[in-house]
Amino acid sequence: xxxxxxxxxxxxxxxxxxxxxxxxxxxxxxxxxxxxxxxxxxxxxxxxxxxxxxxxxxxxxxxxxxxxxxxxxxxxxxxxxxxxxxxxxxxxxxxxxxxxxxxxxxxxxxxxxxxxxxxxxxxxxxxxxxxxxxxxxxxxxxxxxxxxxxxxxxxxxxxxxxxxxxxxxxxxxxxxxxxxxxxxxxxxxxxxxxxxxxxxxxxxxxxxxxxxxxxxxxxxxxxxxxxxxxxxxxxxxxxxxxxxxxxxxxxxxxxxxxxxxxxxxxxxxxxxxxxxxxxxxxxxxxxxxxxxxxxxxxxxxxxxxxxxxxxxxxxxxxxxxxxxxxxxxxxxxxxxxxxxxxxxxxxxxxxxxxxxxxxxxxxxxxxxxxxxxxxxxxxxxxxxxxxxxxxxxxxxxxxxxxxxxxxxxxxxxxxxxxxxxxxxxxxxxxxxxxxxxxxxxxxxxxxxxxxxxxxxxxxxxxxxxxxxxxxxxxxxxxxxxxxxxxxxxxxxxxxxxxxxxxxxxxxxxxxxxxxxxxxxxxxxxxxxxxxxxxxxxxxxxxxxxxxxxxxxxxxxxxxxxxxxxxxxxxxxxxxxxxxxxxxxxxxxxxxxxxxxxxxxxxxxxxxxxxxxxxxxxxxxxxxxxxxxxxxxxxxxxxxxxxxxxxxxxxxxxxxxxxxxxxxxxxxxxxxxxxxxxxxxxxxxxxxxxxxxx
Numbered sequence: 001x002x003x004x005x006x007x008x009x010x011x012x013x014x015x016x017x018x019x020x021x022x023x024x025x026x027x028x029x030x031x032x033x034x035x036x037x038x039x040x041x042x043x044x045x046x047x048x049x050x051x052x053x054x055x056x057x058x059x060x061x062x063x064x065x066x067x068x069x070x071x072x073x074x075x076x077x078x079x080x081x082x083x084x085x086x087x088x089x090x091x092x093x094x095x096x097x098x099x100x101x102x103x104x105x106x107x108x109x110x111x112x113x114x115x116x117x118x119x120x121x122x123x124x125x126x127x128x129x130x131x132x133x134x135x136x137x138x139x140x141x142x143x144x145x146x147x148x149x150x151x152x153x154x155x156x157x158x159x160x161x162x163x164x165x166x167x168x169x170x171x172x173x174x175x176x177x178x179x180x181x182x183x184x185x186x187x188x189x190x191x192x193x194x195x196x197x198x199x200x201x202x203x204x205x206x207x208x209x210x211x212x213x214x215x216x217x218x219x220x221x222x223x224x225x226x227x228x229x230x231x232x233x234x235x236x237x238x239x240x241x242x243x244x245x246x247x248x249x250x251x252x253x254x255x256x257x258x259x260x261x262x263x264x265x266x267x268x269x270x271x272x273x274x275x276x277x278x279x280x281x282x283x284x285x286x287x288x289x290x291x292x293x294x295x296x297x298x299x300x301x302x303x304x305x306x307x308x309x310x311x312x313x314x315x316x317x318x319x320x321x322x323x324x325x326x327x328x329x330x331x332x333x334x335x336x337x338x339x340x341x342x343x344x345x346x347x348x349x350x351x352x353x354x355x356x357x358x359x360x361x362x363x364x365x366x367x368x369x370x371x372x373x374x375x376x377x378x379x380x381x382x383x384x385x386x387x388x389x390x391x392x393x394x395x396x397x398x399x400x401x402x403x404x405x406x407x408x409x410x411x412x413x414x415x416x417x418x419x420x421x422x423x424x425x426x427x428x429x430x431x432x433x434x435x436x437x438x439x440x441x442x443x444x445x446x447x448x449x450x451x452x453x454x455x456x457x458x459x460x461x462x463x464x465x466x467x468x469x470x471x472x473x474x475x476x477x478x479x480x481x482x483x484x485x486x487x488x489x490x491x492x493x494x495x496x497x498x499x500x501x502x503x504x505x506x507x508x509x510x511x512x513x514x515x516x517x518x519x520x521x522x523x524x525x526x527x528x529x530x531x532x533x534x535x536x537x538x539x540x541x542x543x544x545x546x547x548x549x550x551x552x553x554x555x556x557x558x559x560x561x562x563x564x565x566x567x568x569x570x571x572x573x574x575x576x577x578x579x580x581x582x583x584x585x586x587x588x589x590x591x592x593x594x595x596x597x598x599x600x601x602x603x604x605x606x607x608x609x610x611x612x613x614x615x616x617x618x619x620x621x622x623x624x625x626x627x628x629x630x631x632x633x634x635x636x637x638x639x640x641x642x643x644x645x646x647x648x649x650x651x652x653x654x655x656x657x658x659x660x661x662x663x664x665x666x667x668x669x670x671x672x673x674x675x676x677x678x679x680x681x682x683x684x685x686x687x688x689x690x691x692x693x
Contacts, residue, residue: 010096011257013204013249017308018097019316019367035063037693039070044651044688052077052684069135071151077655078122078681081131082153082188098245098257100302100322106267107432109294110233110442112182112218114159114678116665118581118597119619123634123656123663124678126158147194157184165674167495170548170588174497178443179223187215202249210241214267222273224443225497229275231443239265253312258305269294276336277444277498282346286339292440295331300324316367324359328431332439349438349446351390355431358385374409384428386453392436397453401426415472420463429454433489433504449504450489457486475520485510493671494546510541528566531577535559543670553670554586576600585670593668596620609642621666621675633658647692652685659683 009015039059046052054075061068073081096102114124133151140146160181167174190212197205214237222229241263248256271294276287304322311317334349365378380403387396405423412418435449462481468474488510494501516535523530536558544550563577578598585591597619604612615636635658640651664677 011098011204011247013202013247013255014097014257014308017249017253017255017310017316019314035061037061040690040692042688042690044653044686046077046684046686048685049682052681052686054079054686054688065139067137069133071131071133071135073131074129076126076128077684077686078125078127079129080122080125080127081129081155082151097308097318098247098259098304098306098320100259100304100324101243101261101263101300104263104298104300104302104326106237106265106296106298106328108267109269109296109439110271112180112184112220112233112442114161116663116678118579118595119663119665120617120634123680124159126679126681128156130154143198145194145196147196148192150191151189153186153188153190155184155186155188157186158182160679161676163674163676165672167672168589168591169495169545169551169671172495172545172547174495176444176497177223177225181221183219185215185217185219187213189213204247206245206247208241208243208245210239212239213237214239222275222443224275224277227275227277229273229277232270232272234270235267237265237267239263241265253310255308256305257308259303261300261302263298263300265298267296269296271440271442273443279498280496281499281501282336284336284338284344284346287336287344288339289337290334290440291337291343292332292334294439295329297329299327314369316369318363318365318367320361320363322359322361322363324357324361326355326357326359328355329353330355330431330435332435332437334438334440351435351437351439353431353435354387354389355434356387357428359383372411376407378405378407379403380405386428388434388453390436393452395452397428399426399428399455401428401455403427415469416465416467418463418465420461422461424459425457427456429456429489438501444499445502446499447502447504450506454487454506456488458488459484459486470520473522473524475518477516477518479516480514482513483511485512488541490541490543492544492546495671505544507542510539512537512539514538526564526566527568528564531561531563531565533559533561545671548588551587551670555670556582556584558582571605573603574601575603583668585668587670591668591673593622593666593673595622595666606639607641609644610639612637612639619663621664630664632660632663634660649690651688651690653688654683654685656681656683 009018037059038061039057041058042054042056044054054077055073057070057072059068059070073079075081114121116124131151131153133149135149136147138146162180163178165176165178190210192208192210195207199205214235216233216235216237218231218233220231220233222231241261243259243261245257245259250256271292272289273291274289276290278290279285302322302324304320306320307318309317330351330353332351334346336344336346338344359382361380361382363378363380365376368375382399382401382403384399384401385397386399388394403423403425405421407421408419410418429450433449434451434453435447436451438446438448440446460481460483462479464477464479466477468476487506487508489504490507492503492505514535514537517532519530519532521530522528536556539553539555541553541555542550543553559579559581561577561579563575565575566573576599579596581595581597583593597617599615599617601616602614604614606612617634619632619634621630621632634656636653636655637657638651638653640649642649659682661680661682662677663680664675667674667676
C-alpha cells in the first residue's frame, strides 16, 4: 500500500505547526511479506572485451521491531557505487527548524576530480569500485527507535586528460599544455547512528552520531609543457559529529525544538612534485622537487532553540536563538627540495593561521496568510566575535550583522501565483578568504587571501510567476532576479608561463541578474509532452592583473533546451531534445563559446517480457583556441528479457557503440580559455542476469 503524505514534516511533532510544502511516501507491506528477506541480485560481465563487470546485491527484511537493509556492489565500468546511499550520509537540510551546524566542514584545497557538466561522467571513470553497506532499524520498545548505518567504500579511479590553456590579456600571451594520467586510491569508512526516544506523546529526544575515516592518495604522471614529472597527493581525513535534539509539542499549534551539536574534523594533506617549474618565481637553483604540507583542522560547538506557533488563521510565528563557536586551524608550508637534501622554505609561502568565531544569532519570522496573499517578513541578527591570529597579524573584530528579508506570495487566480523576495545580507569573511601568504592548489597555481577580517554586504530581489502545476496539461514558470554586491571578493593576479599568483582583493559594486523560463505543454495530437527551458545570467564586476591594472568584466551565460517525451501506448516511446550553452566575457576583448548537445532515446516494447532501449547523444564543442568545432557521437543499446513465471531476467548491453575514445570539454573564464580532452571507456558488450526474491 502506498500513501502520499502532503505537507510532510521530518519532525513528527511539527506536523500541523510548521508551513511545509514537502511530500513523502508511506509504504505499508502486506502481513505475509513481513519478516521475510526480499531483495535484488544482479551480476553482469563483458564479453567483448572480457574485462568489465558490475555486481549489485540489495536485501531487506521487515518485522514489527526491526528492519534490515544490506547493500553490496562492485564494478569497474564507471559507476559511482557510493552515490546510491549519499542521502543517508548527508545532513538534514539547513532550513529544518531547530537545526544548527549542518553546513560546517573543513575546506577542500587540492581536488583533481574531473568536472564535466552536462556529460555522463561514467564514460571517463576508469574505476574499481566496491561498496558494502548495512542499515538497521530497531524498535526495542514502542518509545525507542534505534537506527544504524555503516559502510566501507574502497575504490580505485583512473583517468587521463590533456589540456591546452591560453591566456590572452593585452601583452600577456601565454599558452600552456598539460598531459595528466591520474590514479586515485580512495578508502572511506563511515558509520552513523540515530537514537530516538519518545519521552511522552508530546516530546521526543533524538541523538545522532557520525564517525568517518576518509583516505585518498593520488599518483599522477604529468607532462607540463612537455617537461615530465610525478605529482603525489595524500589526504588522511577524520570526522566525528554528534547532535542531540529535543522537541516539545506545547500544544496542537505550538512547539519548541532545541539542538546541541559538537563536531571535529581533520583534513591533513601532503603534496609533492618531483620537478621544479618555478625558477623564475623563486630564483633558486639545484632544486629537484617541491612539497607542501597542510594541517586543516576544525572544531565546532553549536546550540539552538527554535519556537513555532501557528494561529487559527494559519499565521505562523517563529523565533530562534543560537550560539555557535568555531575553532579553525590552517598550517601550510611550501618547501623546495635541494639536490644536497636540504629543504628550503621560500619567503611568503608558509602560513600558520588560527581563526575562531563566537556567533550569537537571533531569528524572527512571521508568516501572514490572507485570502490570496501570504507575506513572510524575517529578520536575522548576529553578534559575531572573530579573532584571527597568524604569523603576520593578530586581529579581533566585533560585528553586529543584520540580514532582513521579505517574501510574498499572491494567488492571482485558480492556476496562477506570483512570488517575490527581497533581502539584504551582511556576512563576515571566512578563514580561506584571509590566508596571509601563498599556498599551492596544484602545479602552477598559488593563492593567498585578504589581510584582515572584513564584512561583505549585498542586496537582492527576485520574482517568479507560475501558471499551473506539473500535473496540468500546460505549466509555465518565469523567474527573474537581480543582486548588488556592495563589497565582494575578487582577485589580483600575477601571470607567468610557469606559475600564476592570485591574491584575494575586495572590490565594490558587483551586479548580477538572471532570467529563467520553464514551459511544459502536453500536446494531445502527439500524445506527448514538450518542455522548454531558457535561462540567462549577467554579471558586471572587476578584477586586476599585474601589468594590466583593473579590468571591467561583463559576463553572460545562456542556456536553451527543448525536449519532447512521448506517452504512447504501443510498442515505441521516445525522449529527444536539443540544448545550447553560450558563454561570453567582455573585457579588453570579447571571447565567446557555444556548445550544443542533442539526444534521442528510444524505448521499445518488443514483447510483453522483452524491452529494448537505444540511447543516442551528440555533443558539439565550440571553436576556441582555433581548434575548430568538434563533434562527438555516443550510442548505447540495452535489451532485457523477463523469463515467464520466474523472478529471473536477462539483459545485454552494448556501451559506446561508436567506440568514441576521447571527449573534449571547452572552458571559458575571464582570464583564460582552455580545451581539456579526456580518455573514455572503450566500447564493450555486457551480459547480465537479475534475480528478484
